[in-house]
Amino acid sequence: MSEAAALPPGEHLVHGTDPHLAHHFSSLERQVDASRLGMWLFLSTEVLLFAGLFTGYAVYRYSFPVAFAASARTSEIWAGTLNTIVLITSSLTVALAIHFVRAGRQRAAVACLAITLFFALAFLGIKAIEYTAHFHEHQLPGRYYRFEGVRLPGAEMYWALYFLMTGLHGLHVVIGMTVLAVIAWRTAHGYYSAHYYVGIELAGLYWHLVDLIWIFLYPLLYLI
Amino acid sequence: MTENGEHHSALPYFIVWVALVILTVTTYRTGRMHLGTWALPLALTIAVTKSLLVILFFMHLWEQKGANRIVIGTSFVFVALIISLTVADVATRFPLATPAGAPFGSDIPAQLEEPAPEYQPPAGKIGEPPRGVPEPK
Amino acid sequence: MRQSEEDREKLGAPPAHESYLTDGTTVMSWLNTRDHKRVGVMFLVAVVFFLFLGGVFALAIRMKLLYPGPFLFDALTYNRLFTLHGVTMIFLFMIPAIPSAFGNFVLPLMIGARDVAFPRLNLASFYVYLAGAVLAVWAMVHGGADTGWTFYTPYSTTTPTMLFPLLLGVFIIGFSSIMTGINFIVTVHTLRAPGIGWMRVPLFVWGIYATSVIQVLATPVLGLTVLLVALERVLGFGIFDPARGGDPVLFQHFFWFYSHPAVYIMVLPAMGVISECVATFSRKNPFGYKAIAFSSLGIAFVGFFTWGHHLFVAGQSVFDNGVFGVLSMFVGIFTAVKVFNWVGTMYRGAISFKTPFAYICGFLFFLVFGGMTGVALATVALDVHWHDTYFVVAHFHFIMVGAVIMGFLAALHYWFPKMFGRTYHEGWGLVAASLIILGFNATFIPQFLLGNNGMPRRYYQYPEHFQALNVASTAGATLLGFGFIIIFIYLVIALRWGPRCEQNPWRSKGFEWLTPSPPPTHNFDKIPHITQDPHDYRTHAPSGVYTDV
Numbered sequence A: 001m002s003e004a005a006a007l008p009p010g011e012h013l014v015h016g017t018d019p020h021l022a023h024h025f026s027s028l029e030r031q032v033d034a035s036r037l038g039m040w041l042f043l044s045t046e047v048l049l050f051a052g053l054f055t056g057y058a059v060y061r062y063s064f065p066v067a068f069a070a071s072a073r074t075s076e077i078w079a080g081t082l083n084t085i086v087l088i089t090s091s092l093t094v095a096l097a098i099h100f101v102r103a104g105r106q107r108a109a110v111a112c113l114a115i116t117l118f119f120a121l122a123f124l125g126i127k128a129i130e131y132t133a134h135f136h137e138h139q140l141p142g143r144y145y146r147f148e149g150v151r152l153p154g155a156e157m158y159w160a161l162y163f164l165m166t167g168l169h170g171l172h173v174v175i176g177m178t179v180l181a182v183i184a185w186r187t188a189h190g191y192y193s194a195h196y197y198v199g200i201e202l203a204g205l206y207w208h209l210v211d212l213i214w215i216f217l218y219p220l221l222y223l224i
Numbered sequence B: 001m002t003e004n005g006e007h008h009s010a011l012p013y014f015i016v017w018v019a020l021v022i023l024t025v026t027t028y029r030t031g032r033m034h035l036g037t038w039a040l041p042l043a044l045t046i047a048v049t050k051s052l053l054v055i056l057f058f059m060h061l062w063e064q065k066g067a068n069r070i071v072i073g074t075s076f077v078f079v080a081l082i083i084s085l086t087v088a089d090v091a092t093r094f095p096l097a098t099p100a101g102a103p104f105g106s107d108i109p110a111q112l113e114e115p116a117p118e119y120q121p122p123a124g125k126i127g128e129p130p131r132g133v134p135e136p137k
Numbered sequence C: 001m002r003q004s005e006e007d008r009e010k011l012g013a014p015p016a017h018e019s020y021l022t023d024g025t026t027v028m029s030w031l032n033t034r035d036h037k038r039v040g041v042m043f044l045v046a047v048v049f050f051l052f053l054g055g056v057f058a059l060a061i062r063m064k065l066l067y068p069g070p071f072l073f074d075a076l077t078y079n080r081l082f083t084l085h086g087v088t089m090i091f092l093f094m095i096p097a098i099p100s101a102f103g104n105f106v107l108p109l110m111i112g113a114r115d116v117a118f119p120r121l122n123l124a125s126f127y128v129y130l131a132g133a134v135l136a137v138w139a140m141v142h143g144g145a146d147t148g149w150t151f152y153t154p155y156s157t158t159t160p161t162m163l164f165p166l167l168l169g170v171f172i173i174g175f176s177s178i179m180t181g182i183n184f185i186v187t188v189h190t191l192r193a194p195g196i197g198w199m200r201v202p203l204f205v206w207g208i209y210a211t212s213v214i215q216v217l218a219t220p221v222l223g224l225t226v227l228l229v230a231l232e233r234v235l236g237f238g239i240f241d242p243a244r245g246g247d248p249v250l251f252q253h254f255f256w257f258y259s260h261p262a263v264y265i266m267v268l269p270a271m272g273v274i275s276e277c278v279a280t281f282s283r284k285n286p287f288g289y290k291a292i293a294f295s296s297l298g299i300a301f302v303g304f305f306t307w308g309h310h311l312f313v314a315g316q317s318v319f320d321n322g323v324f325g326v327l328s329m330f331v332g333i334f335t336a337v338k339v340f341n342w343v344g345t346m347y348r349g350a351i352s353f354k355t356p357f358a359y360i361c362g363f364l365f366f367l368v369f370g371g372m373t374g375v376a377l378a379t380v381a382l383d384v385h386w387h388d389t390y391f392v393v394a395h396f397h398f399i400m401v402g403a404v405i406m407g408f409l410a411a412l413h414y415w416f417p418k419m420f421g422r423t424y425h426e427g428w429g430l431v432a433a434s435l436i437i438l439g440f441n442a443t444f445i446p447q448f449l450l451g452n453n454g455m456p457r458r459y460y461q462y463p464e465h466f467q468a469l470n471v472a473s474t475a476g477a478t479l480l481g482f483g484f485i486i487i488f489i490y491l492v493i494a495l496r497w498g499p500r501c502e503q504n505p506w507r508s509k510g511f512e513w514l515t516p517s518p519p520p521t522h523n524f525d526k527i528p529h530i531t532q533d534p535h536d537y538r539t540h541a542p543s544g545v546y547t548d549v
Helices: A028-063 A065-073 A077-102 A106-137 A155-188 A198-223 B011-032 B036-058 B066-092 C002-011 C027-031 C036-064 C075-110 C119-141 C164-190 C203-235 C248-282 C289-305 C318-346 C355-377 C380-386 C390-420 C426-452 C464-497
Strands: none
Touching: A028 A065, A028 A155, A028 A198, A028 B066, A028 C164, A028 C203, A028 C248, A065 A155, A065 A198, A077 A106, A077 A155, A077 A198, A077 B011, A077 B036, A106 A155, A106 A198, A155 A198, A198 B011, A198 B036, B011 B036, B066 C203, B066 C248, B066 C289, B066 C318, C036 C075, C036 C119, C036 C390, C036 C464, C075 C119, C075 C164, C075 C203, C075 C248, C075 C390, C119 C164, C164 C203, C203 C248, C203 C289, C248 C289, C248 C318, C248 C355, C248 C390, C289 C318, C318 C355, C318 C380, C355 C380, C355 C390, C355 C426, C380 C426, C390 C426, C390 C464, C426 C464
8 A cells, every 4th residue: 555665664774875875765766766756747847838839839820820831831841850850869869878878888878978969969050050041031030020921910920939939949959968968978987877877867858858849849830 | 776678679769769750751741741621630640659659668658657657648638728728719709809810811811011010119108108198188 | 821831840941952953053054954944944934024025015005095096105106016015925925935934844754754855956946936036026126017916918018117027036936836846746756654655644745745736737837928928028029919910818828827726836735734733723533534635636636727717808708718617616616625624623623722723713714705705706797897806806815815824824833833842922822813813804805895896906096985995904904914023023032932842732643743843854763654544633442532642
C-alpha cells in the first residue's frame, strides 16, 4: 500500500554512502526519481507556456484562414524543413550521448553532445538567415508589416505569431545550448558515469522538449 | 544503477530517428499538396505521432514511472482545454464581434491602396483624456 | 494571565535543546540556508510585510471613498492605488502566503522528511520572489500603473503610466510560484516516511499538493500573458490590437485562464489549514478524510474549466457563456463537500475554543457566504446586473480575506508554538480575532448592498446616495486594520518574551507535532515509522472517549 522509503524505519540515515546522495533522501534511486519527476513537471510548465501562443495561433487562424495560408506560403519552407531535420537529428545525438554514458563510453558521449551543440548552432544559423530574409521582405509583426505580396487582413497577425513563437522557441534553443554546453564540459571532466548520469538525462529531456515544440511549430507555421 | 528495459544497443534510437525523418518528409509533401480542410487534421496527426515517438522513446517515458506520464499527459489535456474553449468563443460569437469581422470578411482579398497607417497610441499626457475624445460638457 | 503563569511554573528555564533557530545565528547562515524551516520563516516575514503594505493601500482607498466627490487625492492616484492594492495583495501576499511560509515549514515535518526535495531550489524561490517583489515595489514608488491588477487590454497596452516594471515583477514572481509548486509535488511523491502512504498523508498536505498542481499548470500562462502585453507596449506586436486584426478579449481569456485557478491557489492551502485545525480543536477525526482529500484535487481540476465566467459581459459568445456558467457551478460541489465535512467533524467533538478555532468559525461563515455569492455570480443573467459592481468586490473579498486570511491567521496562531517554541497571549488572540471578524463584516456586507444597488467598482466618484454604506464600509475597514495591528503587536511580543511551550501545546495528533517545538535543523533524530492514520483522535475503546496524546 505505501510506496515509502527503502530503509527500515527508525534507521539513522548514513551520510557518505554515496557522494551524490543528498542527506534528506533515503536512497540514490529515490533521489534520481525525484529529479526526473521535477524535470517532467518543469517540462509541463514549458508546454503550458507555449500553449498560450498556440491558442493565439488557433484563434487568429480561425479568424483569418486565407491570410494565414497565403502568408505561410511565403515563408521560407526550405529553412523550416531543414531545421526540423536538424532538430530531430540533434535529439538523436543527445539520446545517444546518454546511451553512451550508460555504456561507460565517456568520449563517445562527449562527442555526441558536441555534435548536438553543432546542430543547435546550425538551427540558430538557419533561423538567422530566415529572419534576415523576412526583414528584407518587410514580413514583420504588427505595425511594421509592409510586405506587398500578401495584403490581407490578418497577415500582420500571422507574422506577429510567427516571430513570437519562433522567437520564444529560439530563446529556449539558446537556453538548451547553454545547459548542454555545461553538461558536455562536466561529462568530459568525469562528473557523470554509468552509475550516475542524472545531469545529462535532465538536460536531454529539456532538449527533447525544444524539439517537440518545433515539431508542432513547423507544420502550423510553414506548411498549412 | 539499473533500470527496466536497459538496452545495450543504440539501434532503437536510429530506428526512431528514421521514422521521424520519414514523417517529416510526409508532412512536407502533404503540406505542399494544399489539401484544404484536411490539411490541418492531417498535419496535427503527423505532429502528434512524431511527438509521441520523441516522448516515449527518446525521452524514455515508455519505461518510466506513472507519475511522470500523468504529469505530461495532464499538461497536454490542459493545452487542449485552453485552445478549444477559446476558439469556441471566437467561433460562436456574433460575427461582427470577431476580429475584423472574420471569418465572413476575410476570404475576400483586401484591396489596400496603401499600407496600414502607422500606429499611434491615443493617450497624451498622463491624466488627460486621449486625443480626439470630445470633452465632456 | 493564568495560562502563562502555569507554563512558567511547569517549564522554568528555557529548554536547552538546539533548534533550527539557534543553529547558526549569523545573517549569512539565514541568507544561505538550505533549511526549509528557515526559508519558511523568511517567506513569512516577507509576506506579512506585503500584507501590511497592501492594507495601507486599501485603507487609502477606503478613506477616499468616505466622500462621494474628489477628496484626498486625484482620480489617477486612486486608479494607481487600487491597482497596487490588487497587485500587492494577490501576487506579493496571497499566492505565496500559506504555501511558501507555512507549507515550507510544516510540509516536510508532516510527511516525516528531513527537508523538501530540492532545498537549493527552495532558497532560490525565495530570492526570485524577492526580486520580483522589489521590482514591483520600485514600479509603485515611481508612480505605478493605473490599469487595475487585471491589466485589461486595450488600456494596458496603451496607458502612459509605467507598466513594464510591474509586468516584469509579476513575471518573475511567477517563476517563484512554479519553483515552489514543483518542489512540493516532488517532495510529497518521493520523501514520505515509512508508513505514510497516500491515504495517510495529512489533509494540509493534500491541500498544498493540489495547490502545487495548479501553480505548475496555470502560472506559465500568466507569464506568457504579461509578456505579450509587455511586447505589445514596447514593440507593437499587436496581438490584442483591433487595428491589426487582434482581439482584446483574447487577453482576458489568457489572463483568466491563470487567474481563476489562481484563486484556488489562494484558497486550497487555507482549506488545508482549516482541515488541520478543525480536527485538532474538535479533538475528533475528520468526518470524511477521503472526501476532503479528493475534493482538494477536484477543486484544483475543475477550477481550470471555469475562467470564462469573468468574461460574461466582455463580448464572449453566448455559447461559451453557457458552457462556463454550467462548469462554474461544479466547483461549488467540492467546496460544499468540504464544508459539510468540517461541520460534521465539529459536531459532537470536544471543542477547545482557542484562537485558531475562532478563525475557523470566521472562515466557515465567510466561505459559505462568499461561495454562495460566487455561485450566484456564475449565473450569467445575474452577472449582467452585478458585473463590475461592488457585489463582485464583496464576493471576492469574502473569499480572499474572509476565507484565505482567516486561514492564514489560523495557521499563524496554530503553528506559532511549533515554529518559535513560544505561546502568545490567548486573551488578546481572541480579542483580535473578534475585531477582525466584526470589522470584516462591517467592511464588506455594505459592499454587497452597494453593488446590488448599482455602485460600480474602481470608480473614483460615486452618487451621493451611496455615501452612507461607503462610510460604514470604511469604518469596518478601520476596525479590521486595528485587529491586524493588535495581532502584530502581541505576536512580536510573544516572539521575544512569550512563555516557552511544551512540544505539543494543542495536544494535536498531527505528525508535525512529533518533533520538538521548535524543531532541530534535521527535523527528526530518527525518521519515524507512522502506524496511525492522520488526525486520529480515537482511543481503541469503543466508548469514544478522547484522551491526551
